[in-house]
Amino acid sequence: xxxxxxxxxxxxxxxxxxxxxxxxxxxxxxxxxxxxxxxxxxxxxxxxxxxxxxxxxxxxxxxxxxxxxxxxxxxxxxxxxxxxxxxxxxxxxxxxxxxxxxxxxxxxxxxxxxxxxxxxxxxxxxxxxxxxxxxxxxxxxxxxxxxxxxxxxxxxxxxxxxxxxxxxxxxxxxxxxxxxxxxxxxxxxxxxxxxxxxxxxxxxxxxxxxxxxxxxxxxxxxxxxxxxxxxxxxxxxxxxxxxxxxxxxxxxxxxxxxxxxxxxxxxxxxxxxxxxxxxxxxxxxxxxxxxxxxxxxxxxxxxxxxxxxxxxxxxxxxxxxxxxxxxxxxxxxxxxxxxxxxxxxxxxxxxxxxxxxxxxxxxxxxxxxxxxxxxxxxxxxxxxxxxxxxxxxxxxxxxxxxxxxxxxxxxxxxxxxxxxxxxxxxxxxxxxxxxxxxxxxxxxxxx
Amino acid sequence: xxxxxxxxxxxxxxxxxxxxxxxxxxxxxxxxxxxxxxxxxxxxxxxxxxxxxxxxxxxxxxxxxxxxxxxxxxxxxxxxxxxxxxxxxxxxxxxxxxxxxxxxxxxxxxxxxxxxxxxxxxxxxxxxxxxxxxxxxxxxxxxxxxxxxxxxxxxxxxxxxxxxxxxxxxxxxxxxxxxxxxxxxxxxxxxxxxxxxxxxxxxxxxxxxxxxxxxxxxxxxxxxxxxxxxxxxxxxxxxxxxxxxxxxxxxxxxxxxxxxxxxxxxxxxxxxxxxxxxxxxxxxxxxxxxxxxxxxxxxxxxxxxxxxxxxxxxxxxxxxxxxxxxxxxxxxxxxxxxxxxxxxxxxxxxxxxxxxxxxxxxxxxxxxxxxxxxxxxxxxxxxxxxxxxxxxxxxxxxxxxxxxxxxxxxxxxxxxxxxxxxxxxxxxxxxxxxxxxxxxxxxxxxxxxxxxxxxxxxxxxxxxxxxxxxxxxxxxxxxxxxxxxxxxxxxxx
Numbered sequence: 001x002x003x004x005x006x007x008x009x010x011x012x013x014x015x016x017x018x019x020x021x022x023x024x025x026x027x028x029x030x031x032x033x034x035x036x037x038x039x040x041x042x043x044x045x046x047x048x049x050x051x052x053x054x055x056x057x058x059x060x061x062x063x064x065x066x067x068x069x070x071x072x073x074x075x076x077x078x079x080x081x082x083x084x085x086x087x088x089x090x091x092x093x094x095x096x097x098x099x100x101x102x103x104x105x106x107x108x109x110x111x112x113x114x115x116x117x118x119x120x121x122x123x124x125x126x127x128x129x130x131x132x133x134x135x136x137x138x139x140x141x142x143x144x145x146x147x148x149x150x151x152x153x154x155x156x157x158x159x160x161x162x163x164x165x166x167x168x169x170x171x172x173x174x175x176x177x178x179x180x181x182x183x184x185x186x187x188x189x190x191x192x193x194x195x196x197x198x199x200x201x202x203x204x205x206x207x208x209x210x211x212x213x214x215x216x217x218x219x220x221x222x223x224x225x226x227x228x229x230x231x232x233x234x235x236x237x238x239x240x241x242x243x244x245x246x247x248x249x250x251x252x253x254x255x256x257x258x259x260x261x262x263x264x265x266x267x268x269x270x271x272x273x274x275x276x277x278x279x280x281x282x283x284x285x286x287x288x289x290x291x292x293x294x295x296x297x298x299x300x301x302x303x304x305x306x307x308x309x310x311x312x313x314x315x316x317x318x319x320x321x322x323x324x325x326x327x328x329x330x331x332x333x334x335x336x337x338x339x340x341x342x343x344x345x346x347x348x349x350x351x352x353x354x355x356x357x358x359x360x361x362x363x364x365x366x367x368x369x370x371x372x373x374x375x376x377x378x379x380x381x382x383x384x385x386x387x388x389x390x391x392x393x394x395x396x397x398x399x400x401x402x403x404x405x406x407x408x409x410x411x412x413x414x415x416x417x418x419x420x421x422x423x424x425x426x427x428x429x430x431x432x433x434x435x436x437x438x439x440x441x442x443x444x445x446x447x
Numbered sequence: 448x449x450x451x452x453x454x455x456x457x458x459x460x461x462x463x464x465x466x467x468x469x470x471x472x473x474x475x476x477x478x479x480x481x482x483x484x485x486x487x488x489x490x491x492x493x494x495x496x497x498x499x500x501x502x503x504x505x506x507x508x509x510x511x512x513x514x515x516x517x518x519x520x521x522x523x524x525x526x527x528x529x530x531x532x533x534x535x536x537x538x539x540x541x542x543x544x545x546x547x548x549x550x551x552x553x554x555x556x557x558x559x560x561x562x563x564x565x566x567x568x569x570x571x572x573x574x575x576x577x578x579x580x581x582x583x584x585x586x587x588x589x590x591x592x593x594x595x596x597x598x599x600x601x602x603x604x605x606x607x608x609x610x611x612x613x614x615x616x617x618x619x620x621x622x623x624x625x626x627x628x629x630x631x632x633x634x635x636x637x638x639x640x641x642x643x644x645x646x647x648x649x650x651x652x653x654x655x656x657x658x659x660x661x662x663x664x665x666x667x668x669x670x671x672x673x674x675x676x677x678x679x680x681x682x683x684x685x686x687x688x689x690x691x692x693x694x695x696x697x698x699x700x701x702x703x704x705x706x707x708x709x710x711x712x713x714x715x716x717x718x719x720x721x722x723x724x725x726x727x728x729x730x731x732x733x734x735x736x737x738x739x740x741x742x743x744x745x746x747x748x749x750x751x752x753x754x755x756x757x758x759x760x761x762x763x764x765x766x767x768x769x770x771x772x773x774x775x776x777x778x779x780x781x782x783x784x785x786x787x788x789x790x791x792x793x794x795x796x797x798x799x800x801x802x803x804x805x806x807x808x809x810x811x812x813x814x815x816x817x818x819x820x821x822x823x824x825x826x827x828x829x830x831x832x833x834x835x836x837x838x839x840x841x842x843x844x845x846x847x848x849x850x851x852x853x854x855x856x857x858x859x860x861x862x863x864x865x866x867x868x869x870x871x872x873x874x875x876x877x878x879x880x881x882x883x884x885x886x887x888x889x890x891x892x893x894x895x896x897x898x899x900x901x902x903x904x905x906x907x908x909x910x911x912x913x914x915x916x917x918x919x920x921x922x923x924x925x926x927x928x929x930x931x932x933x934x935x936x937x938x939x940x
Contacts, residue, residue: 046537048864339857354872357839365878367863372854372884382869382876 006062008038014065014153014185025129026121033133033151040145048364049142052330053272053301058146058246063216066182068095068155073177073208086421088168088198089114093176094207096156096186096219104170111163114172117187120159127161131189135222135250139276139305139334143248150185150220150248157188157219160200164193164226171199171234171420178217178243179210186219190233194226194254200233203424205267206240214242214269223251225259227281232260234419238431239267241296248274253284262418263290266431269298276305279313279344290319291415293432294327294359295439304333306348308341317348320415322408324355324439329362335376336368344371348378353385353411355404355439404440405433500550503527506653509555513622513656516629519636526642526652533646536772539801539832543770547744552716554654554687611669616700617662618673621689624660631662635691639722639750639778648748651687651720658688658719663698663729672701672734672920690721694729694757701732703920715743717768723751725759727781734919736764736927737771741798745771755781755810762918763790765800766930774832776805779813779841786815791915793934794827794859803832803864808874812843819850820912823859824934830862835869835876842873850880853911855904905935 015034019027042055072094091101091114098116113120120128136147158174178184192198206213217239225231239245245268253259265271277286292300300323306315321329335346352361365378385407393403409416409432416432419425498505506527510520535544611618617628625632642652663669694700717739725731731751739745745768751759761775777786792800806815821829831850852861863880885907893903908931909916916924 044537048866342857352869354869357872359872360868360870362866362868363878364864364866365880366865367852367861367880367882369852369854369862369882370860372857372859374854374882374884376882378863378878378880380865380867380876380878382867383874384872 003061007060010060010063010065010183011037011149011153014155014183017065017067018153018155021118023122023125025125029133030152033148037145037148037152040148043143043145048332048334048366049274049303051332051364052328052362053270053299055145057270058216058218058244058272060149060183060216064182065153065155066095066180066184068097068184069179069207070094070097070099072099086170087173088112088170089172091158091172091174093156093158093174095178095180095184096154096176096217098156098158098174107168110166111161112166112168112172113159113161114174115159117154117157117159117189120189124159124161127191128159128189131191131222131224132187133222134224135252135276135278138250138252138278139307142276142303142305143274146218146246146248147220150187150218153185154187154220155185157186158190159188160190160198162192162196162198162229165195166193167197168199171201173421173424174200174202176202176204177207177210178204178215178239179207179213181214183216184218186217188219188221189224190221190231191224192226192229192231195228196226197230198232199420200231201236201420201424202234203236203238205238206243211240212242213240214244215240216244216246218246219248221247221249223249223259225251225253225257225284227255227257229254230258230260233262235261235263235265236419236424236428237263237265237267237271238428240269241267241298242269243267244270246272249276251275251277251286252280253277253286255281256283256285257281258285258287260287261289262415264415264419264428265290265292265300265302266428266435267298268300271298271300271302273300273302274305275303277307277315279306279308279315279341280310282310283312284310285314286316288315288317288319289415289418291412292319292321292323292329292331293412293435294321294323294329295325295435296327297325298327300327300329302329302331306335306346308335308337308344308346311341312343313341314345315347318415319350320412321350321352321361322355322412323352323359323361324436326356326358328360330364331362332364332366333378334366334368335378337371337374337376339370341371342373344374344376346374346376350378350380351411352380352382353408354382355385355408401437401440405436408436408440409433499553501527501552501554501654505554509654509656512555513625515625518633519625522637522642523653526649527654529642530646530649530653533649535646539772539830540770540799543744543799547716555656614667614669615664616667616669617660619660621658621660621691622656624691628660628662631693632660632691635693635722635724637722639724639752640720640748645748647718647746648720651689651718651748655687655689655720657686658690658721659692659702659704660690661692661700661702663694663700665695666697667695668699669701672703674703686715686717686719688719690719691724692722692731692733693724694726694731696726697728698726699730701734701920703734703923715740717743717745717747719747719749721747721749723749723759725751725753725757725784727755727757729754730758730760732760732762733775734762734923736919736923736930737767738930739767741767741769741795743768745773747771747773749773750776750778750805751786752778752780753784753786753813756783757781758785758787760787760918761790761804762915763788763802764915764927765790765792765802766934768800769797770799770801772801774803774805774834776807777815778807778809779815780809781813782810783812783814784810785813788815788817788819789915789918790819791912792819792821792829792831793931794821794823794829795934796825796827799828799830801830801832803830803834805834806836806846808835808837808841808844808846808871811841813841814845815847817846817848817850818914819848820915821850821852821861822855822908822911823852823861824855826858828860828862830864831880832864834866835878836867837869837871837874837876839870841871844871844874844876846874846876848878850878851911852880852882853908854882854884901935905932908935
């Protein structure tokens, strides 16, 4: 009980600390969120969303909210080459705060904005206010409790705005580092106006020297894809093994818009992730890809929700999970076709490869279909590596470990290949191979 | 908020259905259910009926009236405590569950004081009701073996064919079994489903009455299906039958339970507990088609324990009731045990079929196959809710789950809530589900061959549930087809 009181006090003081430099409207926004946080009970574990990861695991509890560090440390090794051959804009964030952003002047001339949410709040109220918090109620208001938390206490976050009709060939890169042992909260807003096209790559890792820190990071990202706009978002997460990461992405896709989301979760100690997409208008489409790679004692819990509100909407979801060591993954997903969302198509796939005896994979792919003229399906599978495939590879000269690694990498490749940026892709591949070698090697010697 | 709550749009859609143009070929289906099945007897001839409501006095009275041994009486009282202390489930249809008024239900009704040995000796009024259901014809067929006709809470008619008795097969109602085979009943009763399992299992444990007891001795193969008919007749009367089937080593039995209840205006509660015990090498098939009238709450706990090399099959059809929450379960506790669950659910206007299945793999090389078919129409809601759990050490387990749903109009709803919890690496788990409507192209093709839209739709629906129908005994397949036709009727002409 005292923990709850301490927690409430911490959140309140974090809110007040954060709003010191806020404009009035943001101060009000925070205050309302703080009230909702205090009023809203913790979600019930009877809901599938919380079945495998009780909400108390991502509660701040007695932890203090920390002020952002303000130093990024060494710039990422690919920062230089990103200027600007491979990126339209490059931003670095520390503890959620967008510290620096370099935008190609040609891109800036088009009106593209990439900046910290706080500075956007000061100068772009008209643009930001209608969007900030606008998707809280999306998909049944799922995970709303923690939306209140980031809304009240956020100290950072990115604001990206792509004006109408602008097509960016190169991605917007956001490199984000977190550290410390306290609680961090961030909110980001990405707006892609009608007819615009962009790719945003968010690469999140523990800051140098903080690899073993038990940072708790709550972040909420609201994504607006306008009519006939296309947005691809790639999240790559390689956090340290003790981090508690609770990201929530809420997206709304308008008429004929396309959202492509690729999330790669390789790190973190406890990860409770939510990806909720509303296909709000006719012809809206979402392609949702994800991979999860868990080793050690990592705990991953990913929830996806595609809500089809309008006719002729399409969603394709493919989540692939690999767990080894004593890692555990839970995937829960829901597909809903609302009444009247006729001619909609929805696909949901969740495949799980279990590499070790102590790893565990749970899956609940749900369908709620309230319209008749639709085509929906889902499939889920849980299995070890197919020994016949291993045998085949061995017959071609692979060692057993090489064969297993190749099969796992092949299983993940369709999603990994979606990561733009040679250096980031190379980093992800290297991380995967290194971690996989450890898992497969350990399994091989135990065999 | 609970994501499994009834979607508000689903209910409001039902309310507006009357104003719609009758373009759907499936509209008004089942409108004549009352005329065909809505008969009921005059209740005043019943010789015993408990007062409404539930407390320790009622439980004591039921137990004393049945002259039960002390352990059963204590079991009932303990179960009542559990029932009272457990909260309502927070999933399924919480709205409909919340509507149940436990104080407005008769927990025990006895239709007739006699156990009759011959069909012709049955009370004429009861007999008339059964005649409408076609029971005598079924019984006369040499295909069928024993018939336990459960009319109200107690078995009133019971005949066991001489050859079954010769084989040593026990097939009696549960109350008789408690008197005549107390030791066996005491050993197995509630061993598969303890009253702590869930609120409705606790309720049944407190007030159970009737149901079947089957014991098949070692190595005995019962060639012909054992059948029991269940009926609810008294308004606001709960029916709480309790069935226990034990197939000893190497034996085989097929048990068939069918239900067709007359319609009433206020809600009736049916909460059965069915326990199956499949000893090593045995095989149990349990076939149910429930067609409770559309105001019945059907909240049933069915579970089997399957020992090594045994095989348990649930063949489960759900047509009637207002709300069904039923998830036949198999606990595979012995090596190479196999579970097969084939189900079909038909949800019409105002109905919610929350059915599914549950398989727990707790031993190596166990296998399970789940096939679920659901049809929703006229604003009905069909939900598949399943659990597959593989425990550590259940290496080589194989699971295949396939759920298909057909939605016949835009007011209806279909949900799939499968849960797979896998704690063992060396397994193969597969789940697949599809939801669609009757294909325009299929309809067009059939119509080009001279079928009307209604006939074509019926043919497609029958084809859709064929994996289920083919598992039924012949008379049941015929009855099911007739019931589906009845449900689909109304569009012809």
